[in-house]
Amino acid sequence: MKLRTLIALLALCLVVPLVHARTADGRTKIVLIAGTKSHGPGFHEYLKSARLLKVMLDRSPSLYNVVTEVYYDGWPVDQTTLETADTIVFFSDGMQWSPWSWSPERIAFMQRQIDRGCGFMTFHFATYIPYKFAQQALNWNGGYVDYDGPKHPTPYFTQKTLTTDLVFPNPSHPVMNGVHPFRIHEEFYYKPTFVDGMVGITPLVRAVDLPADPKIFPGPLATPLEQTVVWAYDRPEHPGSKVQGRAIGATFGHYHTNWQMDDYRKIIVNAICWTAHLPIPAKGIQTAWVDDPIVDQALGPTPAPNLSPLEPTRPPPDPAYIKK
Numbered sequence: 171m172k173l174r175t176l177i178a179l180l181a182l183c184l185v186v187p188l189v190h191a192r193t194a195d196g197r198t199k200i201v202l203i204a205g206t207k208s209h210g211p212g213f214h215e216y217l218k219s220a221r222l223l224k225v226m227l228d229r230s231p232s233l234y235n236v237v238t239e240v241y242y243d244g245w246p247v248d249q250t251t252l253e254t255a256d257t258i259v260f261f262s263d264g265m266q267w268s269p270w271s272w273s274p275e276r277i278a279f280m281q282r283q284i285d286r287g288c289g290f291m292t293f294h295f296a297t298y299i300p301y302k303f304a305q306q307a308l309n310w311n312g313g314y315v316d317y318d319g320p321k322h323p324t325p326y327f328t329q330k331t332l333t334t335d336l337v338f339p340n341p342s343h344p345v346m347n348g349v350h351p352f353r354i355h356e357e358f359y360y361k362p363t364f365v366d367g368m369v370g371i372t373p374l375v376r377a378v379d380l381p382a383d384p385k386i387f388p389g390p391l392a393t394p395l396e397q398t399v400v401w402a403y404d405r406p407e408h409p410g411s412k413v414q415g416r417a418i419g420a421t422f423g424h425y426h427t428n429w430q431m432d433d434y435r436k437i438i439v440n441a442i443c444w445t446a447h448l449p450i451p452a453k454g455i456q457t458a459w460v461d462d463p464i465v466d467q468a469l470g471p472t473p474a475p476n477l478s479p480l481e482p483t484r485p486p487p488d489p490a491y492i493k494k
Contacts, residue, residue, distance in 0.1 A: 199255050200237070200257055203246070205262025216261040222429060224469065244262055264297060289444075291418040292420070297314055316363045329357060345441045355428075356423075358399050360398065372403075372404075374398075439455045
């Protein structure tokens with residue numbers, strides 16, 4: 171091989187890893203946005219989950235040249251930080267409390283990030299999207315969980331809490347690297363609505379015991395596609411973007427203690443990194459559970475919530491959830 175050709179190839183090797191990087195120093199940037207809490211201790215722990223993930227990602231031996239940022243209360247004070255994100259992950263309530271649905275300005279701002287190819291991920295309740303924002307949900311995430319659209323004269327929640335086996339319809343997808351089928355107790359949201367023709371959609375995780383009607387259990391089972399609780403979406407290429415955007419919808423995430431399960435963590439961490447165009451090792455991204463005091467030692471005390479003035483008034487927490 172000629173010296174000139176070798177030099178060119180080496181230069182290309184140095185450039186390629188930076189194609190997807192957005193920060194000034196060339197690092198891949200993962201942004202985790204936590205909404206304010208609306209359930210009792212141990213459930214819908216948005217802040218604790220986002221903080222835990224930051225520490226696990228920061229300490230992972232599988233990741234290099236990656237920076238993670240956590241923002242509280244559903245939206246960063248300075249939203250321009252999202253303009254250099256390689257992926258944005260929402261841990262928040264859904265329905266009318268979805269952070270991007272509070273104002274047309276936030277919708278437009280998020281759309282600009284999607285158009286440039288930024289990754290996107292919704293986790294648990296954040297997958298419940300108001301029908302009036304269905305088009306954004308489909309364009310950004312490839313799917314969402316419906317509750318108030320024309321199919322439902324009143325809000326109808328396709329959710330079920332049960333212990334079930336998880337199976338993987340597409341085990342060769344990078345998100346599933348190193349993940350083994352396992353059994354879990356979880357509150358699942360299911361029967362997602364997907365883009366027409368499932369174009370770009372890859373179902374990743376099924377909860378096999380989910381019923382056709384969540385109010386009738388035991389009873390007839392939902393179809394395999396309806397039992398999808400995690401999916402990947404390769405968004406169509408956008409003329410103005412440097413990369414083809416990727417997204418993940420993950421509807422489980424109710425119980426904070428499930429983070430202690432290695433395969434559970436690996437699905438979510440692999441998914442986050444995949445949306446950021448990071449390579450996923452054959453054995454998956456390695457992480458270790460970290461107890462709350464260690465998280466607080468690394469990040470400082472959890473700040474008190476500061477509700478956005480744009481956020482709709484919340485009803486009091488449902489006692490049924492607090493007792494779970």
